[in-house]
Amino acid sequence: MxxxxxxxxxxxxxxxxxxxxxxxxxxxxxxxxxxxxxxxxxxxxxxxxxxxxxxxxxxxxxxxxxxxxxxxxxxxxxxxxxxxxxxxxxxxxxxxxxxxxxxxxxxxxxxxxxxxxxxxxxxxxxxxxxxxxxxxxxxxxxxxxxxxxxxxxxxxxxxxxxxxxxxxxxxxxxxxxxxxxxxxxxxxxxxxxxxxxxxxxxxxxxxxxxxxQFTAMSGRSVAALYAALPITLVGIFAPAAVATFAAAERLMRMSLTVLQAVPNALQNWLGSAPSRGEMRRRARMAIALNSSVGVVAGTGFALIAPWFAPILFTGTVAIDPLLATAAGIVLALVCVTRATGPLALIRYGRVHAVTASAIAAAIVGVPAICILAVLYGAVGATMGEILAEVTAASVQIAVLWRILRRPPKT
Known part of the structure; x- marks a missing residue:
């Protein structure tokens, strides 16, 4: 076994x-x-x-x-x-x-x-x-x-x-x-x-x-404004920063692709919980595990990315330590929201809460990415992503806190 x-x-x-x-x-x-x-x-x-x-x-x-x-x-x-x-x-x-x-x-x-x-x-x-x-x-x-x-x-x-x-x-x-x-x-x-x-x-x-599927799709579509479109937004508002920002963003998203293994492995386990009490226990464990993985991975990214980028991009693009640190923070926050949203909230049937968190994050994140990219280039755009992810995590955690505080029925 x-x-x-x-x-x-x-x-x-x-x-x-x-x-x-x-x-x-x-x-x-x-x-x-x-x-x-x-x-x-x-x-x-x-x-x-x-x-x-x-x-x-x-x-x-x-x-x-x-x-x-x-x-x-x-x-x-x-x-x-x-x-x-x-x-x-x-x-x-x-x-x-x-x-x-x-x-x-x-x-x-x-x-x-x-x-x-x-x-x-x-x-x-x-x-x-x-x-x-x-x-x-x-x-x-x-x-x-x-x-x-x-x-x-x-x-x-x-x-x-x-x-x-x-x-x-x-x-x-x-x-x-x-x-x-x-x-x-x-x-x-x-x-x-x-x-x-x-x-x-x-x-x-x-x-x-x-x-x-509209509710689930709309939430993910709104999330794309601050998760999938930042490179496009930087290309429009700060084109000189595109190459550098895209390098950090791509490396960070590639890291998140590997880390997707953790929530993926937990989907069937959480979805097959035999009782409400067991489901709550598994949801808490999933959030704790993903958050811990995110902190470790984000720290590692901040340390490794400045060294690895010149090798991967054949000396064409470099990532400085400040940009790497900001991207590492985004990475850690995404790991948290992957557990609180697609795992826990979806298991509790709170698709609307995931959509609400995405809308709130987009309202904060999209203008932040655009404005901060103009002011501070690649680092500013990444700071905008941090604000978006913090907003999404805050909404999701607030909803989950109310759910998990209730005593399980069975």
């Missing part, structure tokens, strides 16, 4: 670790061949596409894991098929829009490599079709490797080697796009054994599901 638990946790750690390693291959290829301008275009496209991705997801990564954890196999299959259908409909609208925004922004800011930014925006938006949340919920992390992480790593690595060998820069986002479009197809193939009957849906069914 102990070995199985260790293997289970190791599998959850391997998936985000591989996802985080993939950009480590692409970034040096970009900066060594296209310099800071190529990196700016790539980062802008990634930022715009990531914001669109949050809407494309329709909140499924937020509500889906614990939902399928409690469903029977046949119902799980219907949930997966329904989620892919509805997300694909949204992508058909938002994907082209993300491409147009990327093209417009690269021209407004004077950035080069417009096609690279456009392709990266399309690829990032398409990431919203991933079935990773489904395999997280059913406790089968190794299937994320075969459906998403490994194909993405192979294609991006091959594309990066091709760019180093003389291929145009847009080959990297093109490879990324092919990989993320493969993911939902592979997810359906890997989950097809849970099908009990043919899943039949109509457009009316899809619209109904999208309405049901």
């Amino acid at each position: 102990a070995f199985r638990r260790i293997f289970y946790l190791a599998a959850f750690l391997l998936v985000p670790a591989l996802s985080a390693v993939t950009p480590l291959i692409a970034i040096p290829a970009i900066t060594s061949t296209a310099g800071a301008r190529g990196w700016e275009a790539y980062a802008l496209g990634l930022s715009i596409g990531s914001a669109a991705c949050v809407i494309v997801e329709l909140g499924w990564p937020l509500t889906g894991p614990q939902r399928v954890a409690a469903e029977a196999p046949g119902d799980r299959w219907r949930t997966l098929v329904s989620s892919i259908r509805t997300r694909l409909l949204v992508l058909l609208i938002l994907g082209p829009l993300a491409v147009l925004v990327a093209i417009a922004l690269t021209r407004i800011t004077g950035a080069a490599y417009t096609i690279t930014a456009a392709l990266m925006a399309a690829a990032s938006a398409s990431t919203g079709l991933s079935g990773n949340w489904y395999f997280t919920g059913v406790g089968k992390p190794l299937r994320i490797l075969t459906s998403d992480a490994i194909p993405r790593a192979l294609l991006v690595s091959a594309a990066s080697l091709a760019v180093v060998g003389g291929a145009p820069l847009q080959v990297i986002p093109a490879g990324f796009l092919i990989a993320v479009l493969f993911s939902p197809v592979a997810s359906l193939l890997l989950a097809r054994h849970e099908r009990r009957e043919k899943a039949r849906f109509t457009l009316r069914d899809d619209v109904r599901v999208m309405r049901l």
Whole structure:
């Protein structure tokens, strides 16, 4: 039993670790061949596409894991098929829009490599079709490797080697796009054994599901304003700081990708609590564990990032200790809100509280990022992110405090 638990946790750690390693291959290829301008275009496209991705997801990564954890196999299959259908409909609208925004922004800011930014925006938006949340919920992390992480790593690595060998820069986002479009197809193939009957849906069914997912989607969409769009905001209000800020932001988000293993591993455990009392105990443990991991990881990031950045970005971009410290604080705060929001509040059915925290954070964070970026550059923009995350955490903790103070019924 102990070995199985260790293997289970190791599998959850391997998936985000591989996802985080993939950009480590692409970034040096970009900066060594296209310099800071190529990196700016790539980062802008990634930022715009990531914001669109949050809407494309329709909140499924937020509500889906614990939902399928409690469903029977046949119902799980219907949930997966329904989620892919509805997300694909949204992508058909938002994907082209993300491409147009990327093209417009690269021209407004004077950035080069417009096609690279456009392709990266399309690829990032398409990431919203991933079935990773489904395999997280059913406790089968190794299937994320075969459906998403490994194909993405192979294609991006091959594309990066091709760019180093003389291929145009847009080959990297093109490879990324092919990989993320493969993911939902592979997810359906890997989950097809849970099908009990043919899943039949109509457009009316899809619209109904999208309405049901609206609350979760709206919260994540608002959160994208201060979590996925900061690079875009800095590109508009402080374009001279884009390369440096994007470097720190990307390294920090890559670290968070690895740390996502912790809440992912806890989704099925928390979602399957047999009683209210046990659920409360597990929620408290999840928050304590994620917070501790965040403090340790944030401190490590502040110490390591200034040393590691010149190596990763091939001397093109540097991260000073002050910027690294600010980004480390953001990292720690995100670890906290990952536990208080997508884990604890969702388990207690408080999706509206997560949405409210995102709205409050966006109201504080978006203007703070814009204004502080103009005044203090990359460090100022990161300070704006800190204010946003503190706001989100405060709202979520306040709601949880009221919930967890009540004595459990059973």
